[in-house]
Amino acid sequence: MEIIIQPTPEAATKIAARLVASVIQTKPAGVLGLATGSTPLRLYRELVEMKLDWSKLTTFNLDEYVGISPQHPQSYHSFMWENLFQHVNVATKNVNIPDGLAKDIPGFCARYENKIAATGGIDLQLLGIGTDGHIGFNEQTSSLASRTRIKTLTPQTRQDNARFFGGEEKVPHHVITMGIGTILEARQCLLLAFGKNKARAIAEAVEGPITSMNPASALQQHPKVTVCLDEESAAELKLQDYYRYVYDHKPDWQTI
Ligand code: F6R
Helix, strand or coil, X not given: CXXXXXXXXXXXXXXXXXXXXXXXXXXXCCEEEXXXXXXXXXXXXXXXXXXXXXXXXXXXXXEEECCCCCCCCCCHHHHHHHHCHHHCCCCHHHEECCCCCCCCXXXXXXXXXXXXXXXXXXXXXXXXXXXXXXECCECCCCCCCCCXXXXXXXXXHHHHHHHHHCCHHHCCCEEEECCHHXXXXXXXXXXXXXXXXXXXXXXXXXHCCCEXXXXXXXXXXXXXXXXXXXXXHHCCCCCHHHHHHHXXXXXXXXXX
């Protein structure tokens, strides 16, 4: 795991954007795994400004709420089109986001998994982290081998996301999410976290035991993970000085 700590979310995002851009430029017909939420918003803005060529890329989103239509303003479909897809030249047919209105949810999830495999697998998976350590919507105690499936959100996550819906009672109870096993199969993962409310989840994910009580800790098993943090989200890491030292002494030939 490479832990990159920057003074601000803006600085951490710039590094993350360079990493995403390098994957897009190296593999123009590659496959990106994308996330929603507050954390990647700045990253999407940076990527749009970079004017990269998305025409041959395929994208798979991590998750979607069950029971709301793609047109719902708080759906992750809406989020992705509003904040990224409408601003880049991605081909609509190459965009994949779980269908929150799927009639046969297990069948849909199996097809989503098959489609990821059929495209050759995800080259870079972008991730945020919940205050409880969730990645995608793999809440605490999710199987570390889980695949795309329906999950029930915890009261904490519904409370955390109430700000988007204008009230906790409006937040759906269920989601479709890629599993932790699905995420771990991506060739590379990029985890972003900003703000002090993520500090404990990050410390546990990076330096704690691998446990389904912090689903992001499963990333310790992945051979290629970059974690981009601001000072606040890094505040509870015990080895902060070491991560800074490693980054400052990164060999020139090791690109981001
Ligand atoms: C969203 C997702 C979630 C979020 C997490 C953090 O697609 O997969 O895991 O990344 O809930 O959300 P924010 O960024 O809003 O703090």
